[in-house]
Amino acid sequence: MSFSLNEVEAQAKKATRGAGYSWGMAEEAGRATAWLCAQGRDGVAVLAAVLDAAPDADHCSLAQGTRLCDRAKIAPSQNRVLHRVFQPLLLLPFVGFASRQIGQPLSITWEGGSAVTDGASLCILGRDPDAQADLAIAIHAGTFTAGTKFTRATPDSSAWDMLSQFAHRTYAPATEESRRLGAGDSQSNAL
Structure with a gap:
């Protein structure tokens, strides 16, 4: 199935919130997931793996990425090394x-x-990082060839289903009064 990047971002945001992250982290996760998909990577599968494993903050690519952005202007010329980052592909949007x-x-x-990356485009050379990897981040001197940009995502269906399960946790439970007022699907209203 194919989804717009807006659909991916919204689903990723709801799923991250459903997994227990703050609304701020959920917004960042949605934006990062859509950015990865725009770069031709399956950001949905990467986020699903992070949400499913719930790594500690010291190794979580989502937590590390938001920290990186918060500190970007403090010391931009310093190289950074991050150790044992879980699902490091999710860190790439934050580097962007x-x-x-x-x-x-x-x-x-x-x-x-x-x-x-320059934030708009991404060029990956070699193989993608393993599920857990050490990463070094530095200012890039020189030019690079940007990869193809995508406007739609075709995520792995099981990863999309996992995000849907996490997102479902954010929905308010149905009550008799809400059903009476028309909430819910048409089958439950017909009963």
Whole structure:
């Protein structure tokens, strides 16, 4: 199935909130997931893996990414090394967001691969990072070739279903009064 990037962002935001993250983190997760999909990666599957595993904040790519953006302007010229980041692909959008903040492209390296982003586009060389990896982030000197941009996402169906399950946790439970006033699906109203 194909989804617009807006649909991906909304579903990712609801799912992240349903997994117990704050609304602020949920908004960041939605934006990051859609950004990955726009870069041709399955951001939905990456986010689903993070939400399902619920890694501690020291290794969670979502938590690490938001911290990176919060500190981007403090010391932009310093290299950063992050250890044992879980689902490091989810960190790439945040590196892109930080790149926009400082106005310079950033490079990310891991064992077997690297990436460069200016916030709008992404170029990955080598293989994608493992499910858990050490990453080094630095200012990129030079040019890079941007990858293809996508306007729709075709996520793995089981990952989309997992996000739907997490998102369902944010829905208010049905009550007799809400049904009487027309809430819910048409089958429950017909009963």
